[in-house]
Amino acid sequence: MSEPHTPAGKVESILKVLDELYPDAHCSLDYTNPLQLLVATILSAQCTDERVNMVTPGLFAKYPSAKAYAEAPITDLEQDIKSTGFYHNKAKAIKAAGKEIVEKFGGRIPPDLDALVSLPGVGRKTANVVLGNAFDIPGIVVDTHVARVSARLGLTSHKEPEKIEQDLMAAILKERWTKFSHQLIQHGRKICIARKPKCSICPLRPLCGYGMDPSTPKA
Numbered sequence: 001m002s003e004p005h006t007p008a009g010k011v012e013s014i015l016k017v018l019d020e021l022y023p024d025a026h027c028s029l030d031y032t033n034p035l036q037l038l039v040a041t042i043l044s045a046q047c048t049d050e051r052v053n054m055v056t057p058g059l060f061a062k063y064p065s066a067k068a069y070a071e072a073p074i075t076d077l078e079q080d081i082k083s084t085g086f087y088h089n090k091a092k093a094i095k096a097a098g099k100e101i102v103e104k105f106g107g108r109i110p111p112d113l114d115a116l117v118s119l120p121g122v123g124r125k126t127a128n129v130v131l132g133n134a135f136d137i138p139g140i141v142v143d144t145h146v147a148r149v150s151a152r153l154g155l156t157s158h159k160e161p162e163k164i165e166q167d168l169m170a171a172i173l174k175e176r177w178t179k180f181s182h183q184l185i186q187h188g189r190k191i192c193i194a195r196k197p198k199c200s201i202c203p204l205r206p207l208c209g210y211g212m213d214p215s216t217p218k219a
């Protein structure tokens, strides 16, 4: 693991503000078991969680097991998830992942990072979402919001998700990883928006070099 990139005092202050802003931050995808969360997370790529949550009740009822996904006609699965976008690739990944879960893991989602990332369509982000939320195994989820907000806050100077993950893992206590990820995702959706961050109303501004920079465009 890399050395912490940010002084511990600053990290603690950031965590305190995030706890005040988002005390109940959690995964906004609907699911009741690890398989459902895995599928919902694959569907959430380039799609809103709200849209995914509209599609998944019917999908989960139709495909209650990894075997059901593995055996699904690909054209049916594509139609079932079409409204989430990129449905050719997503259907292919879900079907292939279902097959491997059956063949390699006896139909159960493995609670292990290396095993999860060996599945088709599953990268570290998806694996950490599943581990952190379905298994209570802490993980840093580096999605577009976490990457952007952590860079603006000075918690990382990297652009590659794996290096950002390493920086955040080094800076933050393990038991906080999952909640911290959800807090940054919420902050990125509500205040630290990609194109026009609302720095003037952001409680993290005194801790944020980007927000305090006079050249930062004002919302």
Ligand code: SF4
Pocket (backbone or CB within 6 Å): 149, 152, 153, 191, 192, 193, 197, 198, 199, 200, 202, 203, 204, 205, 208, 209, 210, 211, 212
């Ligand atoms: S001050 Fe601005 S850039 Fe910094 S975290 Fe807040 S909204 Fe994002």
